[in-house]
Amino acid sequence: MGGAKRMMEEEESKRQVALGIAIEAGVLEQCPSHDDCVYLGGEEIESAYKLANYKVSHGELADVFDDRREMTDIIKAVVDDNSADECYACTKNWKE
Incomplete structure (x- = not known):
């Protein structure tokens, strides 16, 4: 596998872990x-940061993120990318 593909897979893996933490x-x-639709819940993003830091401190995220800053940056990006108020598919079905 090429280096670029490996790096893309690592980044996607980090995003999936961050998504799981945010959920x-x-x-x-x-x-x-x-299953493919994720949207804003009721908690503030700081809750995800705290959970992620707890997991890092207890060895649960060993070797996933390069450092805590990268971890919080990816969590923020994942939350920003999924900032809808509701499921787009459900909303589409309600309108039809």
């Missing part, structure tokens, strides 16, 4: 009907 912390929610 676990309640910052984001996953639609129960549409």
Whole structure:
């Protein structure tokens, strides 16, 4: 596998871990009907940062992120990328 592809896979893996943290912390929610749809939950992003730092301190995220700054930056990016108020697929179905 080429270096560029490996780097892209590592970045996607980090984003998936960050997404899981944001969902676990309640910052984001996953639609129960549409697994690929994630939108804002009721918690502030600081909840995800705290959970992630807890996990790092307890060795749960060993070798995932290069440092805590990268971790919080990726969490923020994932939350920003999924900042809808509701599931787009459910909303589309309601309108039809």
